[in-house]
Each structure stands twice: as C-alpha cells, then as structure tokens.
Amino acid sequence: MINIEEFKIMKENALQNHIPIIMDDTLEKIKEILKEKSPERILEIGTAVGYSATCFAMYTGENCIIDTIELDEERAKEAIKNVKKIGVDSKINIMIGNAVDILPILNEQYDIVFIDAAKSKYSIFLEEGLRLIKNGGIILADNILYKGYVMSDYNKHKQRTAVRHLREYIKEVTENPNLETEILEVGDGLAITKVNKKS
Ligand code: SAH
Ligand code: MG
Numbered sequence: 001m002i003n004i005e006e007f008k009i010m011k012e013n014a015l016q017n018h019i020p021i022i023m024d025d026t027l028e029k030i031k032e033i034l035k036e037k038s039p040e041r042i043l044e045i046g047t048a049v050g051y052s053a054t055c056f057a058m059y060t061g062e063n064c065i066i067d068t069i070e071l072d073e074e075r076a077k078e079a080i081k082n083v084k085k086i087g088v089d090s091k092i093n094i095m096i097g098n099a100v101d102i103l104p105i106l107n108e109q110y111d112i113v114f115i116d117a118a119k120s121k122y123s124i125f126l127e128e129g130l131r132l133i134k135n136g137g138i139i140l141a142d143n144i145l146y147k148g149y150v151m152s153d154y155n156k157h158k159q160r161t162a163v164r165h166l167r168e169y170i171k172e173v174t175e176n177p178n179l180e181t182e183i184l185e186v187g188d189g190l191a192i193t194k195v196n197k198k199s
Helices: 002-014 024-039 051-059 071-085 099-105 118-134 146-151 155-177
Strands: 041-046 065-070 092-096 112-113 133-142 179-184 191-194
Touching: 002 051, 002 071, 024 051, 024 112, 024 133, 024 191, 041 071, 041 118, 051 065, 051 071, 051 092, 065 071, 065 099, 071 092, 099 118, 112 118, 118 133, 118 155, 133 155, 146 155, 155 179, 155 191
Parallel strands: 041 065, 041 112, 065 092, 112 133
Antiparallel strands: 133 191, 179 191
C-alpha cells in the first residue's frame, strides 16, 4: 500500500527546500513511456530525496526494480527514509556515491535509464548508460535545455560549462545512427533516446 499523505509531504518538503525535483509535465511524459514499456529494471542517476524514483515505482508493476544513485549523503539518507515511509522501498535500491565511480561497476541491463544529475557529466552518464541499456531500451535526460541556455549564444560564465556538455550530449544522441532521439520542451527539456542497436 502506498501512503499518499507521505508522498505529498515529500513533494512539498522538496519544493520548499528548493530541491530540483522533476517537473509535472516532464513526469507526465515519462509516465506515458513507463506505461507503454512496462520496464522491469530502471536506472536513475540523481535520486535527490527520492521523488522521481517514487513516481517511477508508482507507475510500474510489482516486479519493476529501480536502482538509483545519489552523491549527496544527506539527501540519499532522506530518500531512504522517504521511500520507506511511502511504502515503495521494496522496489527502490538507493546507492550513495558519485555516479561517475558507481556506474562502471554496475553490470545489470536496464530497460530505462534516467539521467538527472550533474549537467557537466551528461556525456559520461550517456556512455555508461549506453553500456547498461538493453537493445530497444530508452535513455532519458532531464534538464537538457537548461532554462533555454542551451539555445542561447550569450551565456554567463556560470552556465557555460554545463551548456557545453549538454550540447555535446545532444550532438551525440542525434548523430549516432543507432539512436533515435526526440527533444521535448516539457519542463526544463527532456531528451528521449531510443537505443535501436548498441554500438
Ligand atoms: N531525480 C530527482 C532530482 C535530482 S536533482 C527528482 O526528480 O526527484 C539532481 C541530484 O543529482 C542532486 O541531488 C545531486 O546531489 C545529484 N548529483 C549530482 N551529481 C551527481 C553525481 N556525479 N553522482 C550522483 N548524484 C549526483
Ligand atoms: Mg531534473
């Protein structure tokens, strides 16, 4: 049984504490994908306090497992508490550490990979995501348009590195002939990449 009250509290607390949880329209799109695909295994990079992972758990069947990675120890601990309180802990494995170090030691194959962590690491996450995704699987990248900065010629120094890496990600997923990519303007931008054949 899912505790909806606890779910609402998690979302409200996250918003109040300015934790960048996935936006509602992005989530709607991902919900459609999950309903259509009925994944058995999902990999998430960037757990924060467990909001998106909990949503994925609610949109998938009993047998779907979600592995999720969070760098910030305090957030990860809060996520562990949250998923337990909400009652989705049996479907969610939370790993604490830097995804750049953890991804190379994973050996599962995933139906869906959801990238939602450090923007300057998106290319690394893509490379590992491609290694870990099943043929026919889908790699999702949130915040791919980064408030429109990705499309702008004049970016402040502060955003420049992230923008460069996000553009690199877009270039890779659109130019690789084994991948089929759609970039949606929902939320902060969502890249949906279908992996037709692993290269
Ligand atoms: N997916 C969450 C939001 C994630 S916010 C949701 O929608 O509910 C991005 C998170 O990525 C932050 O909590 C940040 O600490 C984490 N993060 C940033 N760099 C990371 C890295 N290299 N490895 C793992 N987590 C990282
Ligand atoms: Mg995000």
